[in-house]
Amino acid sequence: MSISEVVLNQLTKVVGEDFEKHPFTYGVTKDNFELLISNYLAMSLAFPYLQAGVQYRLIANCIQRNRDVPRDVEITAAVGAFLTWDEVGGHAIVQKYGNNGLPMILDTERFHANLLRGDIKAILGKELGPQFSPPTGEYLKRLEYGLSSLDPVIRVSHMVAFEKHAGRMIDALWSSIANLYGLEKDSLSYFQTHVGGDDPAEEYHIQMTERMIEETLLEHDLYRLVDYFKDAYALNFNWCEQIKNIG
Secondary structure (H helix, E strand, C coil): CCCHHHHHHHHHHHHHHHHHCHHHHHCCCCCCCHHHHHHHHHHHHHHHHHHHHHHHHHHHHHHHHHCCCCHHHHHHHHHHHHHHHCCCCHHHHHHHHHHHHHHHHHHHHHHHHHHHHHHHHHHHHHCCCCCCCCHHHHHHHHHHHHHHCCCHHHHHHHHHHHHHHHHHHHHHHHHHHHHHHHCCCCCCCHHHHHHHHCCHHHHHEEEHHHHHHHHCCCCCHHHHHHHHHHHHHHHHHHHHHHCCCCC
């Protein structure tokens, strides 16, 4: 087993031992759901803009120091660009329609945040806007800082932690909503897109971000990654607990 495989197993162990029960698996009620989902929508809405924006800090550092772009920056930029493209619906369009579908990227109802808006309306019978409550604003600020870090260990740890957490978060919220409102899970398009069906996209997101570990970090960095990953995962995990208890 390679060092990177050992570290990946350690990351999985960290999640299982320190973050065993996701906050969205319990305590989601009709009393707290609207504030919770409005803040969740705010995160979903902000993420592609945030992910695209973090590249500026990285290239600005190269410009200011008059140096070439390091390979670790290229790799995280490639993954970040894909995640942004996926969040605005581009990946699904090209998968389904090929290059002929490219003009359809202007149909912004395909943005994942807008799929979520549709699910919210189906659940509640009304539209809700995003709520950038203080916990969500602080969370996004700290997430942006981690994703744009000039230290590749910190940057990669945040990218891997975000994706590893996202699958659990979405699946937990999906199940809680379906149980709370008596809905068929497959009727909720945002959740189905991410973690549903026979070939859920979130699994590939996780594989792609995990491969960054092998491509960007030296062997001695891998041991630092475990500690940074734990903090990065906690950032996402704790935000879910916070927005559940805003009211």
